[in-house]
Amino acid sequence: MNAPMPAQIPLGPRRWKPTPLITGTAALHVGAAAAMLAQPATWPWATGGVIASHLVLTAAGLWPKSALLGPNWTRLPKLPEAATDNCLALTIDDGPDPEVTPRVLDLLDEHGARATFFCIGDLARQYPQLVEAMIARGHAVENHSQRHRHTFSLSGPGALRREIETAQRTLTDISGQRPLFFRAPAGLRNPFLEPVLCDLGLHLASWTRRGFDTREREASKVTQRLLHGLAPRDILLVHDGHAAHSASGQPVVLDVLPDLLRAAARAQLRWTTLRDALVESPLKSAASPVQKAFDATPFDKIR
Structure with missing residues (x-):
């Protein structure tokens, strides 16, 4: 289920609006x-209903493309004047990686493509020059948590805030741009995430399709998954961190990207970033006045 995109997508902190699933629960x-106070004998039914509601919430959090817990970008929004009608978004997760990321950046340069890198804060601290290179080459850097813990979706609101806010500070300090998007580790989350994102001025982003390039060793299969049904406004997911390697030892993503980028060019589709699809004037090299003011605001003033 995809949440409809509003005509004016807000920058900065947002008011949290519970989804029907949250309010119903x-x-x-x-x-x-x-019911149990009025009729204690109803406790089995009441307890069963509560347990069932928690199971539904858990299932919604385990479905990366679900919008049942809050707004979730699974495709680029449709913007006025057809600004995104011939665009794709390439998102690259789990970096920066000292072996893979520089080669990914070179491939993107060769094809004139721009991408959105969802970076892990701890890795960004280790390799700040790679994050700086992403920005210098015209790409966007967004928040993929500070430590990329597999237990992220089991965290309470306080732990979620600390993890995301720490990464927000890390990436802002290094890149000079405040991230506007968050992607949960493995796409898994819980009902506490959206209120935290609203308070921090972040939007949740997942994907239209992914190639499973962290475990698939055949580049052709990864490419096929990404290109099957390819359409304007799709958001594609590959990885520069935790990349699977082919039988020859080559990171699979490095074999996938050339074919993917050439296929988009043949289809006359161009690559944009999630950030450019968010600001008021999309696909421009300079940020809008609203974006500039937001980036210039001290981090602790947007909380």
């Missing part, structure tokens, strides 16, 4: 408690 909890 809350109402069910209240109703179950009231």
